[in-house]
Every structure is written in structure tokens, then in C-alpha cells.
Amino acid sequence: MPNREVEPFAWMAFSAGGVAAAMFAPILLFLFGLALPLGWVSPDHAGLLDALGHPLTRLALLGVCAAALFHFAHRFRYTLYDGLQLARFGTVITAGCYGLAVLGSAAAAYILLLVL
Amino acid sequence: MADSITLRVTRYQPEVDDEPRAQDFDVPLRENWVVLDGLNYIKDRLDGTLSYRWSCRMGICGSCGMMVDGEPALTCATFLVDHAPGPIRVEPLANFPVVRDLVVDIGDFLEKLPRVSPWIVRDDDIPVDEGESLQTPEELADYKQYSMCINCMLCYSACPVYGLDPDFIGPAAIALAQRYNLDSRDDGAAKRLDVLIHPDGVWGCTFVGECTTACPKDVDPAGAIQRYKLTAAMETIKSYVSPGGGP
Known part of the structure; x- marks a missing residue:
């Protein structure tokens, strides 16, 4: 049973993640799945690092990663709830799905904001 | 085109049946006949005890909804020829308790x-x-x-x-x-x-x-x-x- 207080916020994160993933995932897949391996564009390592050096690039990538992860968490939670009919384990599933999204976002933030 | 088609209709008469069962009826396969025409043919000519809801026959009243080959559909808008050669499964609407035959409790x-x-x-x-x-x-x-x-x-x-x-x-x-x-x-x-x-x-x-x-x-x-x-x-x-x- 969805929680009345939390559900609107979970849905907004899901919704934002869906929009972000729909907009940016095809671009990123095209760039790093096709254009770069096939040599259509040839930015060198330094050029890519330069692009990542801009704080706005890092924030945008972090936003895309976090939103897409929360999109996954929400959808996967209901896949387990209804698809596999595991609603009786609701608390564990909810904690696991959103916990993974939080951990993934934290990892993305660590790499994008501290390591690079 | 074949002359007839089989409707595999779910029957459930609570005073007789412990659970729903399927019964086959052969009805004429005409190009302009919908599933509801087939059910009306059964009711008029083959078995008057068949129970189902219908009214307008033109997709306005919303009362003839049933499962046709496993999909929810208005039987007045589902042509027999689109489901040929059959048999066509006609069942009561899923997710609702069945009262009798194809009639559900709404x-x-x-x-x-x-x-x-x-x-x-x-x-x-x-x-x-x-x-x-x-x-x-x-x-x-x-x-x-x-x-x-x-x-x-x-x-x-x-x-x-x-x-x-x-x-x-x-x-x-x-x-x-x-x-x-x-x-x-x-x-x-x-x-x-x-x-x-x-x-x-x-x-x-x-x-x-x-x-x-x-x-x-x-x-x-x-x-x-x-x-x-x-x-x-x-x-x-x-x-x-x-x-x-x-x-």
C-alpha cells in the first residue's frame, strides 16, 4: 500500500527520472555507444576531462544519474510488489529499492564531485 | 469463409454449478455479425437460459463488456470475423465477481x-x-x-x-x-x-x-x-x- 505522505515525493522523483532518462540517455548512448567507438567524433581524454571540469557539467550528470536511479527504484519497487506479488515484504522492498538509489546517487556524487 | 464459428461461452449457474464451466455453441459466421449477435443467436435459438447484459448494440450504453479471447471488449463492437476461425472464448469481465454466466456484480x-x-x-x-x-x-x-x-x-x-x-x-x-x-x-x-x-x-x-x-x-x-x-x-x-x- 503506497504511503500517503511519501508517495507524492517518490512519484515526483520517478517522474523527473523518467524525463531525464528519456532526454539524456539516448544522447549519452549515441555519443559513448556509437559516435566515439566508430570514430565519428574524436575528443581526446584531455578534452573529455575539460568538459567534466566545468561544475555545471558535473551537476547535470549527477542530476541525470540520481533522477534515473530514483526512477528505477520506484518502477522496480512496483515490479516486485505487483509483478512478483511480493507486497507482503513491502518495507524491505521499499528500503532496498530507494536505498540502492541513494547509494548509487552518493557514489555518483563522490566520483563526480570529489574524485574527478 | 466458413459458415459457422464456435463460441466457447463461460457458463455459471450457481444453483447447479460449483464453478464456471465452458460450453461450446456454433453460431453463423456472417461478415457483419459481432460477438453480441452470436450471443443473441444462442439466446434466441439454442439455449434461452444464457444470461448476459446488453442494451444499445452501438457502443453507447457500456453494458455488453466481456472478455473476448482473453481481452476485455465491448461485444457489440467485436466482429466474429476478426476472431475467425475460432473457437472464440467469451467470458465474464475479469476482476469482478460472477453472478451468473456472463453477468458480473458491478x-x-x-x-x-x-x-x-x-x-x-x-x-x-x-x-x-x-x-x-x-x-x-x-x-x-x-x-x-x-x-x-x-x-x-x-x-x-x-x-x-x-x-x-x-x-x-x-x-x-x-x-x-x-x-x-x-x-x-x-x-x-x-x-x-x-x-x-x-x-x-x-x-x-x-x-x-x-x-x-x-x-x-x-x-x-x-x-x-x-x-x-x-x-x-x-x-x-x-x-x-x-x-x-x-x-
């Missing part, structure tokens, strides 16, 4: 529908002598799609969430709430919000989208629900930031 839907006040709610009555409440074509377009709902309940039958959780208020009720929420003459949005923001309201929907696929009138209940989720989410946020918050 009490749950009829209890839920008025909860969303599917009528014009006004803060003040407009005196009749003031004439009509006119609307612009744009104001009509805002809700017209949702007003096409004929309460046939195919969307409830298609909705896996309703199948798993019968407390979910369901696709048609939410689409009809939107039909009135988006009407320029209506003041009932706040009243409906209390019902729809409940966990059994819009938040029960997981956007499977089968309701929109099943809808014979292109109402797009799934779209209505997603639009309303945004409204409900915004109202929730507003209730937290305004004094005395809490949704």
Missing part, C-alpha cells in the same frame, strides 16, 4: 463512482433565469475526451492493480473526476482531491497503461491519472509549505 464500481462526485459541483447555484452556462470551444476541449466514458468497466477488467487490490478506486472513476475537475463550470476539485489523494486513489496506480489500451472510447484513463498525479503532488507540496500544512 456493485463495487457503483459504490466507488459517486465517491469522486462525477457531476458539476457548484459553490453557488446559477439561477435558471440567467440562461445557459456557456463555454468556449477551448474550455470544452479541456475535458471533452474524458466525458466520453460510458462506464463500461473494461478498464477495471484490464487493470492489474485493481485485480490485485480491489480497494483501488480505479481508472474510470479517476478519469471521470478529471472530466469534472477540468470543467470551467465546476468548483468541486478540492472535494475530489480528498478522495483521489488517498492511497486508494491516484497513488494506487502504477501506470501499467492497460486501461487506456482497453478503453473503447479513447478516454485515455492512464493519461488522466498521470495528469492528476501531478496535481495531487503539487497540492501535497503546497499543504506542507502553507500554514497548518499536511495533506
Whole structure:
């Protein structure tokens, strides 16, 4: 049973993640799945690092990663709830799905904001 | 084209049967015959005890919804030739208790529908002598799609969430709430919000989208629900930031 207080916020994160993933995932897949391996564009390592050096690039990538992860968490939670009919384990599933999204976002933030 | 086609009809007569069973009937296969014509042929010529609901035969009354080859459909709009060579399975609407043969108990839907006040709610009555409440074509377009709902309940039958959780208020009720929420003459949005923001309201929907696929009138209940989720989410946020918050 969805929680009345939390559900609107979970849905907004899901919704934002869906929009972000729909907009940016095809671009990123095209760039790093096709254009770069096939040599259509040839930015060198330094050029890519330069692009990542801009704080706005890092924030945008972090936003895309976090939103897409929360999109996954929400959808996967209901896949387990209804698809596999595991609603009786609701608390564990909810904690696991959103916990993974939080951990993934934290990892993305660590790499994008501290390591690079 | 063959002369006849078999309808494999689910029978259940509670005074005789412990559980539903299938019975085959051969009916004429005519190009302009729909499944409902086949059922009427059975009722008139082969077995007068067959029970099913129907009325208008033209996709308006919404009473002849059944499962045809496992999909919810209006039997008056489902041609036999499209399911040839058969046999065509004709079963009662899924997700509803069966009363008899192809007749289901629609009490749950009829209890839920008025909860969303599917009528014009006004803060003040407009005196009749003031004439009509006119609307612009744009104001009509805002809700017209949702007003096409004929309460046939195919969307409830298609909705896996309703199948798993019968407390979910369901696709048609939410689409009809939107039909009135988006009407320029209506003041009932706040009243409906209390019902729809409940966990059994819009938040029960997981956007499977089968309701929109099943809808014979292109109402797009799934779209209505997603639009309303945004409204409900915004109202929730507003209730937290305004004094005395809490949704």
C-alpha cells in the first residue's frame, strides 16, 4: 500500500527520472555507444576531462544519474510488489529499492564531485 | 469463409454449478455479425437460459463488456470475423465477481463512482433565469475526451492493480473526476482531491497503461491519472509549505 505522505515525493522523483532518462540517455548512448567507438567524433581524454571540469557539467550528470536511479527504484519497487506479488515484504522492498538509489546517487556524487 | 464459428461461452449457474464451466455453441459466421449477435443467436435459438447484459448494440450504453479471447471488449463492437476461425472464448469481465454466466456484480464500481462526485459541483447555484452556462470551444476541449466514458468497466477488467487490490478506486472513476475537475463550470476539485489523494486513489496506480489500451472510447484513463498525479503532488507540496500544512 503506497504511503500517503511519501508517495507524492517518490512519484515526483520517478517522474523527473523518467524525463531525464528519456532526454539524456539516448544522447549519452549515441555519443559513448556509437559516435566515439566508430570514430565519428574524436575528443581526446584531455578534452573529455575539460568538459567534466566545468561544475555545471558535473551537476547535470549527477542530476541525470540520481533522477534515473530514483526512477528505477520506484518502477522496480512496483515490479516486485505487483509483478512478483511480493507486497507482503513491502518495507524491505521499499528500503532496498530507494536505498540502492541513494547509494548509487552518493557514489555518483563522490566520483563526480570529489574524485574527478 | 466458413459458415459457422464456435463460441466457447463461460457458463455459471450457481444453483447447479460449483464453478464456471465452458460450453461450446456454433453460431453463423456472417461478415457483419459481432460477438453480441452470436450471443443473441444462442439466446434466441439454442439455449434461452444464457444470461448476459446488453442494451444499445452501438457502443453507447457500456453494458455488453466481456472478455473476448482473453481481452476485455465491448461485444457489440467485436466482429466474429476478426476472431475467425475460432473457437472464440467469451467470458465474464475479469476482476469482478460472477453472478451468473456472463453477468458480473458491478456493485463495487457503483459504490466507488459517486465517491469522486462525477457531476458539476457548484459553490453557488446559477439561477435558471440567467440562461445557459456557456463555454468556449477551448474550455470544452479541456475535458471533452474524458466525458466520453460510458462506464463500461473494461478498464477495471484490464487493470492489474485493481485485480490485485480491489480497494483501488480505479481508472474510470479517476478519469471521470478529471472530466469534472477540468470543467470551467465546476468548483468541486478540492472535494475530489480528498478522495483521489488517498492511497486508494491516484497513488494506487502504477501506470501499467492497460486501461487506456482497453478503453473503447479513447478516454485515455492512464493519461488522466498521470495528469492528476501531478496535481495531487503539487497540492501535497503546497499543504506542507502553507500554514497548518499536511495533506
